[in-house]
Amino acid sequence: MKTENNKHLPALADTPEPPYYAVIFSTTRTEGDHGYGEMAEKMAALAATMPGYLGAESTRNEIGITVSYWKDLENIKNWKYNLEHVVARDLGREVWYQSYRLRIARVERDYGFEKK
Numbered sequence: 001m002k003t004e005n006n007k008h009l010p011a012l013a014d015t016p017e018p019p020y021y022a023v024i025f026s027t028t029r030t031e032g033d034h035g036y037g038e039m040a041e042k043m044a045a046l047a048a049t050m051p052g053y054l055g056a057e058s059t060r061n062e063i064g065i066t067v068s069y070w071k072d073l074e075n076i077k078n079w080k081y082n083l084e085h086v087v088a089r090d091l092g093r094e095v096w097y098q099s100y101r102l103r104i105a106r107v108e109r110d111y112g113f114e115k116k
Contacts, residue, residue: 012114013055015069018107020054023076027064027092027100036096043088050079069107076104 029036047053047068052075058066070076079085092100 011057012112013057013067013069015054015107015110018110020107021070021073021076022105022107023068023070023079024103024105025064025066025068025100026103028062028098029060029064030096030098034095035091039088039091039096043085046082046084047079050082051075053079073104 044056044058047056052071054069054071056066056068058064068079070079
């Protein structure tokens, strides 16, 4: 979903036929922005340039949830260790997040509906 911090993401990611992987990042934030919005935009744009990136969906209320989709586990690992992403992760732990959980799941089925 589009959010204030992820204006360039489509409402729903256009993913390929499974199998592929989903990285589910759920967060609760600390008070204040402290550069979070700018970094979130930067990381979304950077992730989109990474090999194996398939798309993402993100929303935030009391809990923020970003689901990014990837071709395989190796591509996810490469994203995890991207130097700019490492800096953002460290800032997240130090400044922006009260708590977070990250889950990686293999997508076996993908279907849906879109009203035109």
